[in-house]
Amino acid sequence: MEPLERLLNLVGLLLETRTPLTFEQIRETLEPYRQEKVDSAKRMFERDKDILREYGVPLQLVDTDAWGTEQGYVIPKDAYYLPEIAFTPEELAALFVAAQGVRNDTPAEEAVRKLMVGAEGSTLAGLAGGPLASGSDARGSLVMAVAAAAQDRRRVRFGYRTSKGTASDRDVDAFTALFRAGHWYLVGFDHEREEARSFRLSRFTSDLTDAGAGSEPPDGFRAADLIAAGPWTAAGEDRATIVLSPDVAWWATGSLIGAEHVRTRDDGWDEITVPVADERELAPILLQLGPDAIAMDPPSLRDQIVARLEALLA
Amino acid sequence: MPERKGRAPKTAERLGRMLVIVPFLVQHPGSELSEVARAFDVPVDQLRRDLDLLFMSGLPPYGPGDLIEVDVDEDDRIWISMAEHFARPLRLSRSEALALYLRGTELLGTTDLPEAPALRSAMDKLRASLGPETLGDAGGIETADPGAPIEALEPIRGAARERRRVRVDYFAHSSGEWTSRVIDPEQVFVALGHWYVAAWDVTIDEERLFRVDRIRRVEMTGEGFDPRGLEGAGRSLYTPTEEDVPVRLRLSPAARWIAEYYATTDEHEGADGSLDITMPARSLGWVARLLLRVGSDATVLDPPELTAQVATLARATLDRYGE
Numbered sequence: 001m002e003p004l005e006r007l008l009n010l011v012g013l014l015l016e017t018r019t020p021l022t023f024e025q026i027r028e029t030l031e032p033y034r035q036e037k038v039d040s041a042k043r044m045f046e047r048d049k050d051i052l053r054e055y056g057v058p059l060q061l062v063d064t065d066a067w068g069t070e071q072g073y074v075i076p077k078d079a080y081y082l083p084e085i086a087f088t089p090e091e092l093a094a095l096f097v098a099a100q101g102v103r104n105d106t107p108a109e110e111a112v113r114k115l116m117v118g119a120e121g122s123t124l125a126g127l128a129g130g131p132l133a134s135g136s137d138a139r140g141s142l143v144m145a146v147a148a149a150a151q152d153r154r155r156v157r158f159g160y161r162t163s164k165g166t167a168s169d170r171d172v173d174a175f176t177a178l179f180r181a182g183h184w185y186l187v188g189f190d191h192e193r194e195e196a197r198s199f200r201l202s203r204f205t206s207d208l209t210d211a212g213a214g215s216e217p218p219d220g221f222r223a224a225d226l227i228a229a230g231p232w233t234a235a236g237e238d239r240a241t242i243v244l245s246p247d248v249a250w251w252a253t254g255s256l257i258g259a260e261h262v263r264t265r266d267d268g269w270d271e272i273t274v275p276v277a278d279e280r281e282l283a284p285i286l287l288q289l290g291p292d293a294i295a296m297d298p299p300s301l302r303d304q305i306v307a308r309l310e311a312l313l314a
Numbered sequence: 315m316p317e318r319k320g321r322a323p324k325t326a327e328r329l330g331r332m333l334v335i336v337p338f339l340v341q342h343p344g345s346e347l348s349e350v351a352r353a354f355d356v357p358v359d360q361l362r363r364d365l366d367l368l369f370m371s372g373l374p375p376y377g378p379g380d381l382i383e384v385d386v387d388e389d390d391r392i393w394i395s396m397a398e399h400f401a402r403p404l405r406l407s408r409s410e411a412l413a414l415y416l417r418g419t420e421l422l423g424t425t426d427l428p429e430a431p432a433l434r435s436a437m438d439k440l441r442a443s444l445g446p447e448t449l450g451d452a453g454g455i456e457t458a459d460p461g462a463p464i465e466a467l468e469p470i471r472g473a474a475r476e477r478r479r480v481r482v483d484y485f486a487h488s489s490g491e492w493t494s495r496v497i498d499p500e501q502v503f504v505a506l507g508h509w510y511v512a513a514w515d516v517t518i519d520e521e522r523l524f525r526v527d528r529i530r531r532v533e534m535t536g537e538g539f540d541p542r543g544l545e546g547a548g549r550s551l552y553t554p555t556e557e558d559v560p561v562r563l564r565l566s567p568a569a570r571w572i573a574e575y576y577a578t579t580d581e582h583e584g585a586d587g588s589l590d591i592t593m594p595a596r597s598l599g600w601v602a603r604l605l606l607r608v609g610s611d612a613t614v615l616d617p618p619e620l621t622a623q624v625a626t627l628a629r630a631t632l633d634r635y636g637e
Contacts (some may be wrong), residue, residue, distance in 0.1 A: 003325040004364070008332060008371040012399050016373055029374050051326045055333070056407040081402040085443040091436035094429040098418040107413035110334070113354055114403040114410070115440075117337045143416055144409060151450025163574070164567035165587055177416075179423040180458035182507025202574065224458050247492065251485055251528050254462045288607035291630040302635060308609050309632045313625060 006032045007048055011057060015080060020064045020072030082114055092119050107144075138184045138201035145208045146186045146201060149174040155191075155214040159205035167205060172197070173214035176223035187223040189215060198226040239273040240282060240301050245292040246270070252289060271296070279304050328364055331356060336368065336382075337403040339394045347390040365392065372396060411448045415440065415455060423457030424504050425464055467502075469532035470511050474499040479516065479537040483530040492530070498539035501546025502526070506575065510551070512544040523551060552577035558594040561601050562615035565589045569611035572604065590615065602627045 009030055014021065023045060027033040033041045052059050058079035064072040087095070092115065099112040149156050156174055161167040173189040175196070183200050190197040196217075217223075241262070244252055249270035253259050262271040276282045283304045286293045295301045335354055339345060351358045365384050372381035382400075385393040406414075418437045422430055441449045466482070473480045481496050497513040504510070509526035521544060560579070565572055567587050580592035595601050602623045605612055614621045 002367055002370075004328050004332070005367050005370045007325065007329050008368070009373075009376075011333070012371065012373050015399050031376075051329065054326065055330050056404060057333075058405075080404060082405045083443050084402075085439055087436055087439060088432065090429075090432040091439070094433035095414065095418065095436050095440075097429055098421045098433060099414055107407075107410045108417045109355070110330075111406050111410035111414040113334050113338075114406055116353065117334075117341050117403050119338075119342070140413070144412055147412055147416055147455050148408070148450075151454035163571050165570050165583075165589065166567075176454060176456055178456045178458065179419050182424070182504065223456055227458065247485065250530055254464070254527055284607045284609070287609070287631070288603050290603050290606055290627050291634055294634045306632065306635050309606075309628045309635075312606070312609055312628045313632070 003048075006030065007051065010048060011052065011075065014059065014073055014075040015077060017074060020060075020062050020074040022064065022070060022072045026073065082117070085115065085118060087115065087118055089119065092116065138204075142201055142204060142207065143177065143184050146174065146184070147177040149208060149210070149214075150177045150186070150188070153214045153216060155211040156186075156188075157209045157211050158199075158207070160199055161203050161205050163200075163203065170199065171211065172199070175214075175217040175221065178223045178227060180224070180227050185223075185227055187226050189217075196221070196226055198223075238276055238298070240276045240279075240295060241271065241273050241297040242286065243269045243271050243294050243296060244289070248289055248292040252293070256285070276301070283308060332364055332368070333400070334403050335361070335364075336394065336397055336400040339392055340397050340401045343393055344391045347386060347392055350392065362386070368394075368397075373399065406444060406448065408448050411440065411444055415449060419455055419457045420504075423460055424507070425460045425467065425509065426462070428468065430460075464509060464527045466529035466532050467509055467526050470499050470526055470529065471502050473532065473534070474502050474511065477538050477541060479535045479539050481531075481533045481535055482524070484524055485528040485530070496535060497522070497524070498542075500541050500544040503547035505547070505551055512546055512549065514539070514542055514544065550577055552594065554594060555596060558596055559598065559617060560592050561595050561598070561617070561620060562590065562592050563605075564613040564615055565591060565608075566611040569608040572608070572612070598623050606631065 010026070013026065013029060021029070023042065026045070027038075027041060033045060035041050049059055057075060059073060059075055060079075061071050061073055064070045092112075095112050095115060099108040146156075148154075154174055155172070157169060157171050159167065160170045171191040172186065173191070174186060175189065176187040178185045178187055178198070183202060186199045186201065187196065188199075189195070243265065246268045249272075253261060253270065253272055256272070256274045258275040259272050260274075262273060264270050274282070279298075279301045283295075283301060286295055287305060287308060295305055331354065335350065335356075338350070338354075347361065348358055351361045354361075356364075365386065368382050368384050370381065374380065380396070382397045383393075383395045387393065415437060418433055421427065422433060422437075427433075469480070472478075477498075479496060479498050481494065483492055483494055485492050496516040497511075498516060499511045499513045501512040502509065503512070511524050511526055511529075513522060513524060514520075515522040521542075563572070564584070565588060570589050573581060573589060573591050576593050578591045578593045580590075582590040584590060593601075598617075598620050601620060605614065605620075605624045606627055614624070
């Protein structure tokens with residue numbers, strides 16, 4: 001008999017049994033364990049239990065009666081069976097798209113396959129295929145660890161290198177795992193600096209070490225506020241006016257967060273406005289567009305750009 | 315699934331698969347063998363072998379009427395009975411639920427996809443059904459608002475899905491020009507917050523990577539194509555070619571981010587916190603624009619003509635401000 005068959009029978013037996021079964025009872029019922037030497041049967045059973053538990057089968061050892069004289073094995077149905085979740089075909093297809101992953105994200109794929117059981121009959125063909133994947137620059141296992149730490153409000157330690165190259169060990173109460181513009185961040189309370197900070201996962205230089213229970217974020221805490229929207233902060237109330245050449249306007253407008261199109265000039269250039277909190281952050285972005293972008297207003301932004309160009313040519 | 319230890323990884327793997335596939339087959343009588351194999355990512359032969367074994371399993375006392383019955387008919391449709399105890403799959407483990415939730419969060423935070431509303435409601439249902447012990451409370455995982463919708467994304471996705479050759483207008487950052495190209499789009503994916511399509515550029519008969527937000531017009535040519543198995547998500551964004559020039563830059567701390575965003579072939583830490591990098595570039599045009607952005611925070615070590623190109627670009631830009 002093949003091991004797979006034995007395991008399927010064991011799961012079935014322990015799911016359907018009315019009372020917990022001792023090893024002896026299991027041995028009497030399932031033929032493969034009925035070998036002469038009890039020791040080797042027992043060893044085989046131990047290995048099988050390990051395999052089942054690794055797969056998350058909730059195999060439990062419980063008292064067989066109220067007096068606790070004897071213990072037996074059982075798989076409680078409510079712990080085993082996935083609850084029924086009424087997904088629409090569109091929802092299931094969306095989950096399927098999400099799970100198709102970067103570098104074979106097998107846990108996510110496994111999850112969506114379990115959920116597919118509730119799919120309506122004809123959805124299967126529509127689900128398969130579909131070349132689309134999203135992803136980030138962080139290791140999947142690190143994202144998982146950070147997300148779990150944030151959900152469980154753990155205090156964690158890790159090595160970190162800032163964008164400016166300074167490396168240090170950090171000690172943080174995890175509040176939130178936040179995804180923005182292609183990057184995952186850990187947002188939490190930094191014990192050394194005694195304030196909430198954000199850390200980009202791609203800059204971690206070590207795995208997480210758990211350092212016990214963390215703390216709750218303060219009332220009204222918004223993790224997103226700690227991460228700049230783009231290379232510049234889009235939260236400013238002031239707006240700058242920029243004109244873009246026809247070559248770049250089409251895509252550059254979309255890449256400037258909060259940009260609003262004002263008009264297309266007679267010469268084909270587009271006039272737009274963008275929110276600006278700090279001109280020193282906006283100026284470099286415009287400079288990368290070279291002669292295809294001109295800052296019109298405020299004058300201080302123009303001065304900033306001109307000064308940078310002159311410094312470069314000096 | 316995480317990597318399995320233990321003596322029989324193969325058995326464990328097959329078991330895991332069966333505990334997911336059998337419930338599906340119970341709920342969907344008459345499913346087609348090859349479709350099931352594809353959806354569950356298992357070779358058809360393997361699926362057949364696994365189904366053959368199911369015959370032997372069941373419930374005590376394991377008489378003929380207690381065993382699972384499996385029938386694959388002449389149309390390759392699968393019928394299963396006597397498997398009520400496997401009518402529902404195993405619960406999602408925490409890591410499975412978390413992985414799926416995180417992938418969904420990434421997709422929601424990337425761009426306004428047509429699937430977004432369905433995905434959002436699916437994730438809400440998932441969280442509600444699995445309970446806080448599996449997916450925690452609502453605060454732990456978040457995404458910021460996605461950027462603006464990308465017009466070319468849906469047509470490109472459709473073309474990749476249906477393997478249609480398309481003509482596109484593309485803004486090449488390297489040359490700073492719009493070009494018209496005929497491409498076979500194969501893989502659509504996100505890297506560093508941007509959508510890319512890995513495609514065969516039919517015009518030059520070479521593989522190319524295109525930023526989807528720089529594609530202006532997508533036009534069906536009416537032709538189809540056979541996929542060449544191009545790499546998608548997770549690939550390096552830089553494909554080496556023979557025309558590449560190695561660009562060497564010295565970056566001050568404020569410009570170190572360049573090493574995070576672009577593929578480098580060599581990096582050396584300097585004593586003063588500077589970083590020397592070598593990055594291959596097919597053309598110097600985009601590097602010059604990048605250098606205009608970082609200004610004095612980067613110094614060109616090589617090639618010398620890049621310095622001249624930056625100066626020319628700076629002068630042309632300065633001219634726009636001359637009154």
